[in-house]
Amino acid sequence: MNTKFEAGINIAIKIPKNKYEKTVAFYRDILKLKVEEMPIKNPTVSRTHEVKFGNNIIWLDCVDNYTHSETWL
Template sequence: MEPTFEGMNIVLKIPKSKYGKAIEFYRDILKLEVEERPIANTAVSRAHRVKFGYHALWLDCVDNYTHSETEVRLPICFF
């Protein structure tokens, strides 16, 4: 059984003080499609999805962070 790879999810956890500028950068400078999405995580106050190809960059606003963090989530499916 060979694994198949679907799109990657890259998550940027961004402090609230820098979040607006990050949204502007991806939307206005890079001209990528930025869509606000509902979020159920209580640690994240807002979330935006930036789609490129079959990958997604998630911009998460975290009120109590002082610096940004990055997570890479690679889903693997076995059939």
């Protein structure tokens, strides 16, 4: 069996609510990347921002019940 793993274009960073604004500001103000808030209807994510990163999209997801950040590939 030949299995081939390929990456998708989306990377999600789950960020605790108390660190969310500073994280968004870092990507927008320090890294100077295009950051845009997007509408979301998800029971576990209260806000999300899309960050264009080359051919990839980083999703900055605000999660109210997390104590630390996680990166989902």
